Amino acid sequence: MSARTLFDKVWDLHTISVLPSGQTQLFIGLHLIHEVTSPQAFAMLKERGLRVMYPERTVATVDHIVPTEDQQRPFQDSLAEEMMQALETNTKAHNIRFHPIGSGNQGIVHVIAPEQGLTQPGMTIACGDSHTSTHGAFGAIAFGIGTSQVRDVLAAQSLSLNKLKVRKIEVNGDLAPGVYAKDVILHIIRKLGVKGGVGYAYEYAGSTFTAMDMEERMTVCNMSIEGGARCGYINPDEVTFAYLKGREFAPQGEDWDKAVQWWRSIASDPDAVYDDVVSFRAEDIEPTVTWGITPGQGIGISEPVPTLDSLDPDDQAIASEAYKYMQFQPGQPLKGTKVDVCFIGSCTNGRLSDLEEAAKVAKGHQVAAGVKAFVVPGSEQVKQQAEAAGLDQIFQAAGFEWREAGCSMCLAMNPDKLQGDQLSASSSNRNFKGRQGSASGRTLLMSPAMVAAAAITGQVADVRELVS
Numbered sequence: 378m379s380a381r382t383l384f385d386k387v388w389d390l391h392t393i394s395v396l397p398s399g400q401t402q403l404f405i406g407l408h409l410i411h412e413v414t415s416p417q418a419f420a421m422l423k424e425r426g427l428r429v430m431y432p433e434r435t436v437a438t439v440d441h442i443v444p445t446e447d448q449q450r451p452f453q454d455s456l457a458e459e460m461m462q463a464l465e466t467n468t469k470a471h472n473i474r475f476h477p478i479g480s481g482n483q484g485i486v487h488v489i490a491p492e493q494g495l496t497q498p499g500m501t502i503a504c505g506d507s508h509t510s511t512h513g514a515f516g517a518i519a520f521g522i523g524t525s526q527v528r529d530v531l532a533a534q535s536l537s538l539n540k541l542k543v544r545k546i547e548v549n550g551d552l553a554p555g556v557y558a559k560d561v562i563l564h565i566i567r568k569l570g571v572k573g574g575v576g577y578a579y580e581y582a583g584s585t586f587t588a589m590d591m592e593e594r595m596t597v598c599n600m601s602i603e604g605g606a607r608c609g610y611i612n613p614d615e616v617t618f619a620y621l622k623g624r625e626f627a628p629q630g631e632d633w634d635k636a637v638q639w640w641r642s643i644a645s646d647p648d649a650v651y652d653d654v655v656s657f658r659a660e661d662i663e664p665t666v667t668w669g670i671t672p673g674q675g676i677g678i679s680e681p682v683p684t685l686d687s688l689d690p691d692d693q694a695i696a697s698e699a700y701k702y703m704q705f706q707p708g709q710p711l712k713g714t715k716v717d718v719c720f721i722g723s724c725t726n727g728r729l730s731d732l733e734e735a736a737k738v739a740k741g742h743q744v745a746a747g748v749k750a751f752v753v754p755g756s757e758q759v760k761q762q763a764e765a766a767g768l769d770q771i772f773q774a775a776g777f778e779w780r781e782a783g784c785s786m787c788l789a790m791n792p793d794k795l796q797g798d799q800l801s802a803s804s805s806n807r808n809f810k811g812r813q814g815s816a817s818g819r820t821l822l823m824s825p826a827m828v829a830a831a832a833i834t835g836q837v838a839d840v841r842e843l844v845s
């Protein structure tokens with residue numbers, strides 16, 4: 378057979394049938410569910426008298442609505458309590474594995490599945506959540522889906538989908554100190570646009586990604602959707618296998634060797650043909666910060682906010698809207714802008730290595746007066762590992778709050794919210810208007826180390842000037 382991409386191999390292996398519409402009925406190997414997008418899907422199932430087809434292929438956690446301070450039940454927010462109860466009832470009724478608060482395994486869905494070894498190369502994975510693309514870091518084809526599709530996967534373990542094209546995004550070279558995976562993906566989205574990936578799966582390839590650990594790869598794949606790509610992946614390699622080995626749901630013994638052999642075989646062939654190829658150089662990437670209201674409105678920390686005439690005509694209307702909402706002037710520097718809130722966490726950057734990098738910056742310093750800074754581990758496991766490494770002590774000594782695991786202020790479907798037009802430095806993935814819980818709240822996306830630098834200086838800062 379001719380050379381193929383990982384995307385094509387995994388797609389073909391999971392194709393049940395090609396429907397008269399031309400869509401593919403694709404088998405979904407792993408279905409992850411959470412409290413926000415599953416209650417209605419279960420209700421639709423009930424209406425039709427259907428059962429969950431493969432409960433053992435479905436795993437549930439609670440993340441969006443979880444309070445990160447007072448977790449006592451019933452939750453103060455009755456809507457949150459309702460969603461929590463629906464998940465408890467539905468997972469029990471359908472015999473689905475659920476990781477509740479306090480189980481040691483609860484956390485953001487895109488953090489817990491990889492850490493438990495559920496996410497594996499060559500799988501198809503779906504979840505009613507746009508950042509499901511995260512799991513592509515393992516060489517899986519992982520999509521975010523809507524609630525009616527959650528129903529379909531529950532009922533039939535399959536989805537009707539149009540096949541995507543594949544764009545290879547090559548980044549080669551070494552990242553400079555202070556430049557992280559987050560900067561790489563913000564740079565890619567800045568260059569290709571927030572709609573650039575529509576209709577594509579992104580394959581990230583090149584020495585910069587090969588050199589990344591799994592947590593960095595997850596940061597990159599997580600934000601594929603912010604570039605318009607439904608999924609993004611990295612071919613599995615020794616780094617992937619080493620990460621998975623020994624994890625709870627990873628294959629064991631003889632099965633392990635067989636699995637690794639198969640995982641190697643599903644990587645893109647060296648001479649595979651792509652629908653498109655683009656290349657970037659790692660040395661061109663600076664610590665990157667968004668200044669606007671889409672994740673594509675990013676700049677290197679040493680650059681000013683772009684002027685209107687420096688932008689592509691297609692980007693000018695949204696830029697004008699962004700200047701106004703963000704209260705920034707075209708051409709002004711971002712560096713030195715005072716921040717109010719600093720948030721370290723989310724499925725993009727709430728893993729152990731993210732907290733380690735932020736702690737290195739925070740260590741021995743104090744959060745600037747008037748700034749509220751807090752750290753929210755992505756999962757209970759991350760929290761426990763961070764505490765074992767003393768990171769909670771470092772953060773707290775520096776004046777950061779140390780919280781329980783959850784989505785927190787990434788989306789503010791819980792008590793963690795901005796107030797008024799506060800400006801937040803955030804390690805999350807979306808800077809949409811009102812995203813962090815206040816209709817006029819403003820968000821600057823950046824790496825966790827850059828958030829820590831903002832916290833201790835009280836302003837947008839260049840982390841490279843703080844640590845050498």
Ligand SMILES: CC(C)[C@H](C(=O)O)[C@@H](O)C(=O)O
Pocket residue numbers: 413414441505506507508521788
């Ligand atoms: C609540 C959920 C449906 C939503 C998503 O799909 O991404 C959320 O996780 C987000 O990040 O905006």
Ligand code: SF4
Pocket residue numbers: 440441485486506508723724725783784787788805806
């Ligand atoms: S951390 Fe943010 S982006 Fe990730 S699943 Fe939660 S709300 Fe969505």
